[in-house]
Amino acid sequence: MTLPAFLQMGRFAVFIWAAYGFAGLMVFLNVVQPLIQKRRLWERLRRNQDDDEEDMYEETE
């Protein structure tokens, strides 16, 4: 099977690739979001140990 034929997937190509694309995007977001959160968290922990803010996501001045 050639690459264009593979990508075409018969007449349902749009639906198949949209579904896989959406699932891929969700996996990607699920990986990236906690990693960004982790970086911010570490920055905050290093900056201020006695942080009384209740929300992990809120920025301190």
Added chain:
Amino acid sequence: MKLVHKYAAPKRFYELAGTLTPWFATLTTLLFVSGLYLGLYWAPPDYQQGNAYRIMFIHVPNAWMSMMAYMIMALFAAAGYIWNIRLADILAKVTAPLGASFTLTALVTGSLWGKPMWGTYWVWDARLTSELVLFFLYVGYMALQASIDDARRAAHASAILAIVGVVNIPIIHYSVYWWHTLHQPASLTLTSQPKIYITMLIPLIVMSIGFMFFYLTMLCVRARNEILWRERRADWVRKLVESRP
């Protein structure tokens, strides 16, 4: 039970999850790569659906995980509520966004499969509606968690929502038998022969285990963040932060 108490200490779990994460992540990657190869290339087209059935390889694992994650979330929430296990509260909380994303993926990919096969993106039949309710349960749980500042009170209140919502899980599962739905009944059950061909079964199993390990990987990563934040005033976190400037 001794083992439970040993690892239920947030510090111990933080370390354990740190060790497990790279292994889980590697397994997930291997399973996803081989599952995609098998599902998109190796498996032949279906005689009736053509290539469209390949959406199954992401739709079904996500639908399974949407329900499994909910059961896990409710069990952790209940354990946290009954026995006051802090780690259980944390694991329940971080499972919610993962479960919500599995549910949303199942709904969207199902809809993209429904259009070419049924001729419509959406019908209000029992299976689809109960899965949508599951999504709202996850969202409601997360909203409730976010609306209460105190971690213990947030865990208590949302645990009740999670436990009551469990009633929806058998409804989703049996909806295709109890009502006349457009959605087909299960192709795979524990008690009978699979109703799909082996070339479809193998990629489906590989992708399903892949999504299971994906859940475990992200559970570890998210739980570590949450533990670090909640324990930020504890000695071990202070030492950990100082040791990594």
